[in-house]
Amino acid sequence: MDDIYLIAVLSNIGMISFIALSAYLLLVVGEISFGQQAFFAVSAYGSGIATAMWGWPIWLGLLWGALVAGAAALVVAIPTVRLRGLYFSVATLAFAEMVRLIFEIFTYQVEIEGELVGPDGSDGFRDIRAIYDSNVSDFEYLLIIYGLLSVVLIGFLILERSRLGAIFRMIGEDPLLTEMQGLNVNAYKILAVVMAGVVAGIGGALYAHLATYVEPKIFNVMLGVHALAYGLIGGLGTAVGPLIGVAIDIGLLESIRAISGYRMIVFGGLVAVLLIVRPRGLLDEAAVHWLRGRWRGLVRAEN
Amino acid sequence: MRTLTAVLALSAMLMASGAAMAGERVAADVSCTATAEKLTYDCMIMLKGKKSSEPVEGAEVVVKADMPSMPLAHNVRPVKAAAGSMPGHYTATLELEMHGEWALTLDVSGPTRDRVVKKLHFGGASGETEHLHEEMKDHGGDMDHGEMKMEESQ
Numbered sequence: 023m024d025d026i027y028l029i030a031v032l033s034n035i036g037m038i039s040f041i042a043l044s045a046y047l048l049l050v051v052g053e054i055s056f057g058q059q060a061f062f063a064v065s066a067y068g069s070g071i072a073t074a075m076w077g078w079p080i081w082l083g084l085l086w087g088a089l090v091a092g093a094a095a096l097v098v099a100i101p102t103v104r105l106r107g108l109y110f111s112v113a114t115l116a117f118a119e120m121v122r123l124i125f126e127i128f129t130y131q132v133e134i135e136g137e138l139v140g141p142d143g144s145d146g147f148r149d150i151r152a153i154y155d156s157n158v159s160d161f162e163y164l165l166i167i168y169g170l171l172s173v174v175l176i177g178f179l180i181l182e183r184s185r186l187g188a189i190f191r192m193i194g195e196d197p198l199l200t201e202m203q204g205l206n207v208n209a210y211k212i213l214a215v216v217m218a219g220v221v222a223g224i225g226g227a228l229y230a231h232l233a234t235y236v237e238p239k240i241f242n243v244m245l246g247v248h249a250l251a252y253g254l255i256g257g258l259g260t261a262v263g264p265l266i267g268v269a270i271d272i273g274l275l276e277s278i279r280a281i282s283g284y285r286m287i288v289f290g291g292l293v294a295v296l297l298i299v300r301p302r303g304l305l306d307e308a309a310v311h312w313l314r315g316r317w318r319g320l321v322r323a324e325n
Numbered sequence: 326m327r328t329l330t331a332v333l334a335l336s337a338m339l340m341a342s343g344a345a346m347a348g349e350r351v352a353a354d355v356s357c358t359a360t361a362e363k364l365t366y367d368c369m370i371m372l373k374g375k376k377s378s379e380p381v382e383g384a385e386v387v388v389k390a391d392m393p394s395m396p397l398a399h400n401v402r403p404v405k406a407a408a409g410s411m412p413g414h415y416t417a418t419l420e421l422e423m424h425g426e427w428a429l430t431l432d433v434s435g436p437t438r439d440r441v442v443k444k445l446h447f448g449g450a451s452g453e454t455e456h457l458h459e460e461m462k463d464h465g466g467d468m469d470h471g472e473m474k475m476e477e478s479q
Binding site for chain 1: 350387389391393394395396397398400402403426428430440442
């Protein structure tokens with residue numbers, strides 16, 4: 023049982039890391055989104071429909087889920103791109119709630135082998151069994167989750183060292199000055215929102231196929247708030263930051279079983295304290311710069 | 326980089342593997358009663374074949390619990406259910422972290438392999454009069470949607 027438990031905790035850490043990275047990307051461009059759970063949801067339903075109802079292979083279902091989430095993000099990005107600060111946050115929250123409420127009434131079912139399969143409004147979407155029916159064990163699925171997470175994380179680390187990454191950070195620092203450099207801030211922000219939607223979508227598709235069951239209630243604002251908090255706890259200096267946030271919440275706090283029932287309270291307190299003492303998280307830009315300097319120093323000393 | 330390539334290759338192989346489910350789908354009925362210990366519930370699980378209605382005997386049943394309204398937030402330890410006194414009956418003791426609606430995932434293996442998700446509401450202000458109402462949202466089960474069942478503990 024301990025193995026099953028450990029694999030379940032690690033799987034949860036892996037899947038929620040996607041939505042944490044998604045919220046982090048928007049934090050980098052200076053926007054706070056309370057709505058990343060919407061893209062997680064769209065992909066969970068989209069990929070579930072593709073594999074459970076249309077019979078698509080799992081890899082195509084995951085890809086489809088991510089693309090649908092990216093398309094949904096584009097739909098949000100175009101009208102909201104000119105909004106700043108609180109207005110953007112409220113707009114993303116409103117969109118996410120809208121998506122959740124649509125799934126509360128969304129019914130689309132087909133009969134497969136005598137069973138009705140598909141989303142059934144508030145009753146949720148059952149029998150997303152592509153992974154289960156393929157006899158993929160929980161451990162094997164864990165490897166899939168972390169394989170994809172590694173790809174996304176490496177992508178983020180490459181992005182951080184690229185011109186595009188520098189532009190994203192510039193927009194986060196001062197969009198007006200960025201505009202004065204001749205850069206189209208709105209276009210780059212739309213790109214960031216779509217990329218963030220795709221990343222959240224990968225997590226949503228993975229979640230739906232592990233759980234085999236999703237319902238609208240899963241994608242409430244709590245998931246979005248957590249996603250946001252992970253970046254703010256772990257730090258906005260590097261993409262590793264939000265993963266540290268996830269590890270602290272699920273890993274560290276979960277390991278202290280005495281407080282597990284009160285984890286949300288401890289987590290809320292932790293976010294509040296960190297926002298006061300380290301507004302850009304544990305691994306903020308200054309910490310990352312210092313660590314890189316130390317690393318370079320060590321490498322030079324070795325040579 | 327080589328490790329990453331190996332992990333990705335394994336992921337691709339696993340994704341490409343074909344379906345191989347054997348046996349009949351399982352219908353499950355779950356009822357839980359509160360114990361003297363806070364947030365601890367004794368659950369009775371009844372499994373039967375979905376089409377044959379024959380009790381599922383000799384199965385290994387692992388029960389996992391998650392809260393739909395707080396996804397990925399609770400990591401309740403999975404519990405292996407013990408065979409009950411009657412055919413197709415299994416018992417498990419769940420230690421939850423809070424009251425509210427929980428989704429119980431029953432992983433059935435042995436004579437047949439299936440996964441059944443049941444949603445239950447664990448509630449009650451005091452440990453003495455815990456009430457449980459089960460929504461018959463049966464993943465692979467045979468109950469009608471909307472049917473309600475109320476059960477009161479000792």
